[in-house]
Amino acid sequence: MKSIKPTVLIVDDTRLNIKIMTDILGDSYNLFCATSGRQALEIVTSQKIDLILLDVIMPGMDGYEVCTRLKKDHQTQNIPVIFISALTNVADETKGLEVGAIDYIFKPVSPPILKARVRNHIELKNCRDMFEKQSLIDGLTGVANRHYFDQAFHQEWRRALRNNNPLSIVFLDIDFFKKYNDHYGHLAGxxxxxxxxxxxxxSLQRAGDLVARYGGEEFIIVLPVTSQSEAVKVGEKVRRNIKALMVTHQTSEVSDYVTVSVGVATVVPNNDMTSASLIAKADEALYQAKKKGRNLVAVAEL
Known part of the structure; x- marks a missing residue:
């Protein structure tokens, strides 16, 4: 399998400096380039960036201000920033580290030093990402846990609000799971x-879709850029696939096998809404699915 190259954003208002760093790093990394702080901030909100090489002296918004904004934003605060600067005194280097940079490299850049620093910091970031991911996975089911869901859903809500895209939630609950536990025991549960x-x-096919254990026997799926009709199809798919597991459930009142009830809600977010309102609507739809007989998909009325 072909490995995916890490992505590096180079920010410098001098195109020659960008070309020099691009020539040094181009074979090993996917590169994005920006010639201003504002352009850099736009890129990091629309692309997955693993590391930023940031010039200090730039017109309009200097590197210190860019780094400060990155570190204040939950979505970008964990991206490592390396300052690349012609300012070589201790005070400037100290300021760069104080505003949140992980390293500081002086111009003119040395190709071996630049390669080594970038490689080392990306390896450190990969280790941190791995440990963080492990802490965000539900230990029993292997899907995302509630904490991870809260973070990811908040980010997807902001992205949908910014881009005026639909965002869908599929909320599901295993039917009569307490009876299952009481009859078969907690290990079987x-x-x-x-x-x-x-x-x-x-059941999920797109990289951006997320399934999480919401609590107990409840699961929740986040579907970015997904219309209501598409979300209903996903809900029906997961309902059918779970029933097709043919896990025997003799004490269920709707089937001889384990089934789920599913609630679906979709909105195009606006500033008058809250992300919690979408979850509440999906929860209402799930309640309706149970009220109508379970083992079915219900859609929220918005």
Whole structure:
């Protein structure tokens, strides 16, 4: 399998400096380039950036201000920033580190030094990302946990609001799961939850879709840039796939096998809405699915 190159953003108002760094790093990284602080901030909100090489002296918004804004934004605060600067005194280097940069390289850049620093900091970031990801996974089911969901959903809400795109939520609950636990025991209940979690992961096809364990036997799916009709199709797919597992459930009142009830809600966010309102609508739809007989998909009325 071909490995995916890390992505580096080079920010410098002098195009010659950008070309020099591009020539040094181009074979090993996917590169984005910006000639102003404002352009850099636009790129980091629309692209997945692994590391930023940032000039200090730029017209309009200097590198210190850019770094300060990056570190104040939850979406970008964990991106490593390396200052690349002709300012070589201790005070300037200290200021760069104080505003949140992870390193400081003097101009003119040395190709071996630049390569080594970028490589080392990306390796450190990969380690941090791995440990963070492990802390955000539900230990029983292997899907995202509630904390991860809260972070990811907040980001997707902001992105949908900014881009005027639809955002959908699929909320589901295993039918009569308490009866399942009471009849088969908690070890069997845990295995049932694992099978449902794996089925949900296998049912999603897009990289941006997210499934999380919301709590107990409840799961939630975030579907960015997804219309209501498309979200309903996803809801029906996961409902069918879970029933197709044919996990015996003798105490269920709707089927001989484990089933789920599903609620779907879709909005195009605006400034008068809150992200919590979308979850509440999906929860209302889930309640309606249960009220109408369970093992079905209900859609929120907006």
């Amino acid at each position: 845990d295995e049932c939850l694992r099978k449902v979690g794996n089925s949900l992961k296998d």
